[in-house]
Amino acid sequence: MVKMVSYVHTNSYEVLYPTTKSTKNIWICFHGLGYLSRYFKKYFKDLDPETNAVIVLQAPSKFYLDKKFKHVGASWLTRVDTVQEMDNNLHYIDEVIKNEKLVGDPRLILMGYSQGVSIATRFLKHYAQPIKALIMHSGSIPDELNEQDGKLFKAMADRIIHIVGTQDEYLTEERIEKEQQKIDLLFGEKCEFHRPTIKHEVDVELIISISKTLS
Template structure:
């Protein structure tokens, strides 16, 4: 008996969610990547405090969905796992490409790329792999992919914010130190480290203060 694992390519459809409208009054476009267990439409609630006339928020949806608990009632999603990570990363990158193509964001607007928790990994990878000229990169309570190096961000002139809670249950002192050191190596003088009193949670107050 010979077991083989083969690979195919095919086209899928996926959703994404937006908040507010893209108009002549828009100043900032946010591309926000949710954490594991979220759906994009619910993740947008953290951005409702932003001025709706000046801020347009785009939330891509992770394609891999699952039931969160045994009741089979609430659905969440995940960007990546340790299984076939390289191939799945490319699928996510193509997902993001399709969203940007559909939205056709005007180049004169401020582009803010935001990742929370697991969303940090895909946000950082997308900026690096596509050499995306954003004005801000926000890495909130998530790990920076190990394979990314300083040369991957040599092009980037953006302000980079590393945000996390001091009581984050997924973050030891050693992990915080190593993540901060890696971010400093990658982004140098563009980096701003922002710590807050709190657990592994989205900090709306800090989000509202970014613009």
């Protein structure tokens, strides 16, 4: 017999650059599988702190990455209890945005990398308020998102940006076709494509370049 309880859970997040009077872009960043926010934030350190605020969220489930139990990473969710775990994630993200007094702020940029893409897109569906941009970098769009969700995304996000490296080692022909079908269904012609010659890694230079077009 499986039972469930609710309890208070505390989780951290990193503020690389705080929001100021000169801030034009507020990045809410979702790291990939195996990262920690304290290390993922390095990819955004070269953004202009005068115009970019950067908040890096922390996935809740931590685990050891190696057999020596030295390096630690984290995961947002797995195929087990996915709906419940995502609900927990949504509560966490809501609280971060409330704590930073950013609810309803149109300067928000949701940036998801790898596993973080599934969290960023699900959060935007939940959040359902105008944002400056949704940036999906080297990750899969959740299967459950449908055409109606796409209408919401196109109405809420001023810009929708999709990034994937042409040498990404996790890509297969089947996966490429499936992702393209999902992109077409959800975002249509509004989606901006970037296809850098990289493997499965964060394209820092591209992120910096995009940031300059968002200001």
